[in-house]
Amino acid sequence: MDFSSSELSAMIFKRVVRQDIGEFPLDHQMLSVFMALDGKAPLGAVARQTGLNMSSMREIIAKLMQNGLVEKEDQKIIMLDKDFFEYLVAHLSLAVGPIAQVLIEDEVENLGYELSRFPGHRVTELIDKLAQEIRRDEKKNVFLKMMAAKIREKNYLSA
Secondary structure, three states: OOOOHHHHHHOEEEEOOOOOHHHOOOOHHHHHHHHHOEEEEEHHHHHHHHOOOHHHHHHHHHHHHHOOOEEEOOOOOOEOOHHHHHHHHHHHHHHHOOOHHHHHHHHHHHOOOOHHHOEHHHHHHHHHHHHOOOOOHHHHHHHHHHHHHHHHHHOOOOO
């Protein structure tokens, strides 16, 4: 598999039901990844769940695919767009000042993604983490209200 970490982290894989699964040698890491693949969670989430980095995940998925034990799920993942991030920066800036852009970039990276490839289904987690940086409750509440409206408008959670 020749994918960047951000592409791989957004991909979704599912287990393939096979009668001969016992014939394949699976080490502890491979087994934990195999069991965590549910056809819904992206590999970035599976990596965090299993405590593996994306480099290890790439090798394990390649071996599992080679043995026909998993396959890529053809599910469309909606990514946050430029308009959303501009809106996010503007509203977070109102609450925390000019450091907003840096906070967003850092949190996106902490969650294992890039700004250009951040999945919509993780948007509430991102917003919650950023809201923790807002000290004044009234500003935090306004920020959360505005972001909730934008998330609904963009339909990020219905995918």
